[in-house]
Amino acid sequence: MLIDLHTHSRRSDGTDSPTELVENAARAGLAVVALTDHDAMTGWDEAQIAADRVGITLVKGLEISCTFRHRGVHLLGYEPDPSDPALLAELEQVLRGRQDRLPKTLAKLNELGIPITEDDVLAVSGDAAATGRPHVADALRIAGVVASRDEAFERFLMPGRPAYVDRYAADLEHMIRLLVAAGGRAVIAHPWTRQSRSVLTAETIGELADVGLAGLEIDHNDHDADTRAALRAIAGDLDLVVTGSSDYHGTGKVGYDLGINTTAPDQAVRLLGDRVTLFR
Template sequence: MRIDLHTHSNRSDGTDSPAELVRNAAEVARLDVVALTDHDATTGWDEAQAEADRIGIRLVRGIEISTRYQGESVHLLGYEFDPEHPALVAELRRVLDGRDNRLPDVLRKLAEHGVDITLEDVAAQSGDAAASGRPHIADAMVAKGYIAHRDEAFNGWLNTGGRAYVDRYAAPLFATVELVKAAGGRAVVAHPWSRGSDRVLSADTFGRLQEAGLDGIEVDHHDHGAPARDQLRAIAADLDLVVTGSSDYHGTGKSSAFRLGAHLTAPDQLDRLLG
């Protein structure tokens, strides 16, 4: 059984519609199970579920929530929770508003460096997304010929410390684990030792997260080398946490290294996670 528990559609910063993503999962990657985990939003669930039912693939309904711990960005995957849980909905709305509200400041900084991008340019790229974010700004830069690929926008412009970087709100990590659990879901830390989060996610921190309700660690991910995977697998074993693997697929928004099914979750770990 082939299981991929971390993918994105155009409801956040992927390029496939939810239905296209599900079809590609089944027909191209030959997956049996795929999770839709758009950033901070569940708006693609219904479309993805309808397509999954039509073609006969199991959909796991999920999300990737932007959180912060000790000043570092940490992404939290939530699975099969109540999307109408009031406290969680309110927190996600705050995160999404943070994405939208920083846009004018980012565009102003770009303009100071001769990169003329408007809100309308970004909206043309974000389309059906729940909020406009840095990937959509990057896509607007590509569309207007300033850069050749989305990655160029992040390297030097939009990443932390970049010429046009602007911070935004991210939910507190421990409280968000508790919110996902209160909404009846399962919580897994995404790619925990990439993008600086390795500085704050120690074995001790994972232990405290497990006490707060954390269910698992995404171990097998493109951003983790073999030594990191071995260490994370050992931490998960010590804490009796589920080990997941996934592609972090974004369609053409990321390189082919993030193709659907690039990394997989073992069937017994899915059973432990969702029962």
């Protein structure tokens, strides 16, 4: 029973439509797949139609850009009420931050002598809920400036690089509370990657559990064996759910294939059993 609780479609920065993602999940042998686009729930209806047709279980989720003690942390939210007004208002502010960053990023690239335009980026982003750095990276790749998204981030778009622009992100504790109030479950995505490791200690994860954090995404390509073991110990001490996921982005992220990391069925039941009929 293969369960993958973190994937992205073209409604954020993946390359599959929601339908294609679900179809590819079924081909990969998944029984359960979560659609967790960045800061948006716009792909859920299309994905559900596909999931009903191909006979797998869809978990409706999203990955929310947050800040915690001045560091970026990503939060996976599962099965919240999509009409909850407080949650929608905060997500709208996060998405507005993504949109507002685009012209500033392009201005910095233009100053570097790279003539990328907003139309170039929008041609890539298509029906995404918001246009973000991965779409800028794809436009740079199409223009021949870089060979891949990874190169675009490394040369231009990461913090400290010449075209990086900061943006609004939700406060992590506040967002956990919003998700819980909206009937959802909150899991920290890839907690010990990039900036987040320095602030997500055993102590602070415990504090987040006290405000409603349900689990940690531990089995992820960006965590090595030692990292996974250390996070498992923290999750065990705090009685948090342990999840595993691919963080699939289609062709936008090489080596993160559907099902490459999975969530154990008993952990999925702990997390979602009262919200989703997981096993058909």
